[in-house]
């Protein structure tokens with residue numbers, strides 16, 4: 490092995506190495522041979538060798554003794570978890586994004602899928618935002634900082650460590666600018682438009698890059714159309730539609746802060762004559778629009794995850810179905826519905842089944858035109874279904 494770091498071993502129970510050998514990166518706590526290597530002996534985030542029951546190393550990784558995912562495999566070749574490993578991974582990630590995008594606006598690192606479990610990195614031009622969601626990655630923070638500065642030489646680097654996922658790992662929340670300066674809002678550039686976003690206070694890491702490829706698909710459907718963008722956040726879908734020539738755009742979000750952001754983005758892109766933002770609950774907005782018989786040619790539904798945990802599936806999938814029915818009820822006779830789910834626990838088939846059931850309930854006919862999934866700067870790890878979380882469909886809705 491290359492540099493055989495001096496890490497303690499975490500020994501798996503017999504047979505429990507199979508999933509890792511098949512490509513997965515996670516070790517669950519019940520897969521650890523705790524008689525030989527008690528989890529309590531490890532500190533949260535401590536680097537280890539992950540070893541099978543026969544003593545064969547599977548690679549290096551890190552432990553968290555208090556989470557269901559007890560360890561994550563980081564490097565099968567057994568390199569140390571240090572700056573040079575992170576630099577290497579960043580370069581590999583960068584090579585993909587540079588092929589995909591002409592400008593540095595994208596997600597650079599998508600955790601496990603980019604070989605850096607627990608890390609998200611996004612680029613907004615010369616501003617970089619990073620987020621660590623596991624104790625192991627948090628422990629590597631200074632190495633990651635140094636690696637990002639080395640590979641990207643950004644003007645500013647912010648750690649936006651305020652994800653709720655951190656609590657599970659026993660980590661606190663903090664937002665810290667560790668390099669450069671960040672004055673005022675940052676711009677996300679997409680499809681030739683500028684979107685002002687507040688990296689400190691904004692949602693997630695500031696911008697939903699995962700929908701970019703899907704928003705690119707709007708072009709043929711929205712020219713001259715009236716478009717409704719529900720759960721709009723900063724106006725991503727709606728303003729991209731305006732950019733593609735939509736005649737009228739309505740953006741709806743329940744967050745007053747988000748709606749202020751949409752208004753700023755409408756002004757910034759010169760869409761004041763065609764686009765409006767409404768601060769409202771989506772369901773209430775759609776119900777009153779239905780009552781007033783208001784109609785749009787294209788309705789976009791991009792809600793937050795309704796199925797956050799597996800046990801919420803029944804209730805959550807019903808919420809998707811209700812939402813889709815409401816969306817169909819405010820569509821013109823030959824309308825386009827764009828509907829999405831970012832819930833990992835909501836399979837694509839369940840979303841489509843709900844759409845179809847809703848359509849039959851309303852006596853409509855649905856044609857599925859284009860499946861949607863997360864943009865390629867959020868690569869899917871084929872062994873880790875959790876990384877394949879965004880699904881959607883562009884559908885045509887006709888009278889029966």
Ligand code: SAH
Nearest residue numbers: 697720721722725742743744770771791793
């Ligand atoms: N469509 C956006 C991302 C949506 S994120 C994009 O492409 O960038 C989900 C958004 O839904 C958030 O902005 C949140 O404020 C909003 N939201 C959550 N619950 C809502 C509700 N009940 N009604 C309207 N908006 C809601």
